[in-house]
Amino acid sequence: MRIEEIITGAICRYFTERSLPEPDQSLIQLQRTRKEFEGDITLVVFPLIRLLKKSPAEAGEELGSFLLQQPEIKDFNVIKGFLNLVVDSSYWMDFVTNSAADHNYGFAESPSGGTVLVEFSSPNTNKPLHLGHIRNNLLGYSISKILEANGKEVKKVNLVNDRGIHICKTMLAWQKWGENATPSSAGVKGDHFVGDLYVKFENEYRTEVRQLAEQGMAEEAARSEAPLIREAREMLRKWEAGDPGVTRLWEMMNGWVYEGFDVTYRSLGVSFDKIYYESETYNAGKAIVREGLGKSVFYSKEDGSVWIDLTRRGLDEKLLLRSDGTSVYITQDLGTAVMRQQDYDAEKMYYVVGNEQDYHFKVLSLILQEMGYDWAGSIEHISYGMVELPSGKMKSREGKVVDADNLIDEMLETAGELSAELGKLDGLDRDEKSAIIRTIGMGALKYFILKVDPKKNMIFNPEESIDFNGNTGPFIQYTHARIRSLLKKAGQQGIVPGKDIENDGFSLTVKEKNVSALLHEFPVIVAEAGKACSPALIANLMYEVAREYNQFYHDHPVLKEEDRGKRDFRLRLSALTGDVIKKGMDLLGIDAPERM
């Protein structure tokens, strides 16, 4: 039984033995004892004094004395209404020994929570991925892992936005200025090749608009009547009509993009169970709109456009189908949602999408409710903050973006330089070396992103490279490598901790206890991270574990410890720390190397 449960149970008993009403669980507040006081766990006495009708000091003393009956509680002190409890060393020793033997430590027993669907990534096929997409991908992948650790059967899905006017722009640009080049003939990664065409289009288009405006046309009219945009619209119309030539071009160019995306996805280490394409779901969306019209949930205006009135629910009217019958963003999202529900019948459908679309998801959820789907409530938008530059928001059209592939390359380069400088990987062959460098470089990048609360906007300064020291991925990876090295050495020296714990005759040092207590938190944090869909909680714990372990490691000999009991405990503690780091980092999608 966990120490928190033991204490809570005992406190309840204290009340019942005095025929007092048992206090509500929320009144029994336990927290980690602050460093400056003696003890491991602290009970906040204030909430209980009303029931006890005693002063905080008095109540603390009495509860402390009572808790002393528990063999796990060794001592206590009361300071200003805080009851600091000293947990007996044997509790921590038992905990470490038992947990070290449990390969599943920290995770839910087995798939127990039903199927859950997580959508993330969802790129457009007209430009390469940037840092914002990196955050999305890392969050989605990590959240999927965390939900799995909480016992869910997780399906990772991607929804590729592969159709629409923006795709037609790149197609048109290729026809006009592409000179039949391909990514391989140009020696450019496919998604970048297509992205460059998109930029080319936007530049030419802007020039046209400017010229028209100079000729006296109104700005808005110029934007919609410029020859280039008319051509693009015409191409979209042809595409929707299934024109063979346009379709062939579309398939070819999207193919280039997918080849490029695959490379980036592999670098990031993300993968999907199923990929949906908007080109395959938007018709399903249109069908739903027709259905809604039939049910009078939606209505159409004279020009043929279809709307839903959400003013009763505090929102506005929302367009669902254009007057020309083509679909908008929400149309295909309705279709996708219904298709997924049919495909998986999941208890929850999470969408990892930026907070700029909060309104969109509010609307989506309301429409599904209005349509009367009983699963409408299973949709949940995991809204995350933007990645901003010191100068503000990233803007692809202005070239103010941090390109994903670029950034990854830079991370690997820096990791390589650092490793060479430190001479850590001397003597390894090239493949091993580059694998470790990749692990470290990507570890630095991923941790940098994931340690931040997903809900918050974050700032990335390209001028300052991502750190490899301090509160960073490599710091945690390093701690793991150290531990693995230590354990390997123990094996070589034939040191194997005995099965029985020899815990008589010594108690744990502060550092030993601190590390143990943090490892003890791991299952709690995994559960919280699952509820909050927040990898940052895991990241923060990993950092604390690594920092605390390094202090322990600095102060205590392990293999050189002469007392066998102490040595064996420290080895077990090290092994469990290594395992927890390995597992925790895996939840973040970060590898923990054997050496570095």
Place this chain on the structure above:
RNA sequence: GGUUCCGUAGCUCAGCUGGAUAGAGCAACAGCCUUCUAAGCUGUGGGUCCCAGGUUCGAAUCCUGGCGGAAUCACCA
């Protein structure tokens, strides 16, 4: 303008279901490698937790009102 989110050290971030004297890292400075990996450890300096009220035994945390910033309110996605 309406709605939503945010404001903590020079910088990047923790802490926010109310709990003790608000914590880390980076940057700066000063130390620690003949001993299990120094990508480490130790120390010093650094704060009006945006402001003002309110609730409470207790507020960075909750409420109200300001100020500042962001997103959104498209027949864009």
